[in-house]
Amino acid sequence: QSVLTQPPSVSAAPGQKVTISCSGSSSNIGNNYVSWYQQFPGTAPKLLIYDNDQRPSGIPDRFSGSKSGTSATLGITGLQTGDEADYYCGAWDSSLSAMVFGGGTKLTVL
Amino acid sequence: QVRLVESGGGEVQPGRSLRLSCAASGFTFSHYGINWVRQAPGKGLQWVAGIRSDGSDKFYSDSVKGRFTISRDNSNNMVYLQMSSLRVEDTAVYYCARDDCHSLTCYGYWGQGTLVTVSS
Numbered sequence: 001q002s003v004l005t006q007p008p009s010v011s012a013a014p015g016q017k018v019t020i021s022c023s024g025s026s027s028n029i030g031n032n033y034v035s036w037y038q039q040f041p042g043t044a045p046k047l048l049i050y051d052n053d054q055r056p057s058g059i060p061d062r063f064s065g066s067k068s069g070t071s072a073t074l075g076i077t078g079l080q081t082g083d084e085a086d087y088y089c090g091a092w093d094s095s096l097s098a099m100v101f102g103g104g105t106k107l108t109v110l
Numbered sequence: 111q112v113r114l115v116e117s118g119g120g121e122v123q124p125g126r127s128l129r130l131s132c133a134a135s136g137f138t139f140s141h142y143g144i145n146w147v148r149q150a151p152g153k154g155l156q157w158v159a160g161i162r163s164d165g166s167d168k169f170y171s172d173s174v175k176g177r178f179t180i181s182r183d184n185s186n187n188m189v190y191l192q193m194s195s196l197r198v199e200d201t202a203v204y205y206c207a208r209d210d211c212h213s214l215t216c217y218g219y220w221g222q223g224t225l226v227t228v229s230s
Contacts, residue, residue: 044220044223088154090216090217096172098170098172099147101154103154104155
């Protein structure tokens with residue numbers, strides 16, 4: 001059971017927009033920054049969003065992040081088949097003194 | 111370019127020990143915290159341990175506390191994960207990842223991972 005809660009899967013058509021939610025508590029998302037990662041099968045994760053809504057250089061602006069209270073959201077617009085991957089949210093948990101991740105969300109682009 | 115290369119994985123019996131290494135290059139190593147994150151087969155990401163840039167603070171997940179030790183050698187750009195009393199549930203791909211937020215909370219660069227299999 002993950003400390004952060006994500007939907008197991010989401011799907012949308014090419015060109016559409018999708019959002020992936022990440023729910024936590026005051027000890028993690030509520031008082032710390034959220035990061036998001038994309039992972040393709042058999043490869044290492046890749047940082048998509050850090051500090052709730054910041055994109056590293058090279059990440060297209062189709063990817064966006066937001067946070068409200070104890071929840072965070074990853075948004076992806078203009079979906080492409082190449083976006084099919086697993087997506088994970090992460091945040092520091094001040095009570096655990098540990099980084100915690102969501103269980104991951106599998107994105108299918110129909 | 112930034113590079114992180116893990117090594118030391120393999121198959122080991124329950125209760126035995128193993129040391130993983132992470133060799134870093136392409137950046138000023140002593141300026142960055144490093145973390146270990148693992149992924150069991152078919153499962154999600156699980157943070158294991160983190161160490162600050164100067165080695166002053168170390169953090170561990172509850173699942174490995176007391177069994178695993180993270181350390182670093184800033185002279186040789188290396189991070190280590192000493193794993194002891196290994197359990198079947200420690201079986202996973204272990205990644206080292208650079209802390210790009212300087213708070214051990216966002217990982218901008220990852221290695222390719224090394225597989226640890228704990229089995230009798």
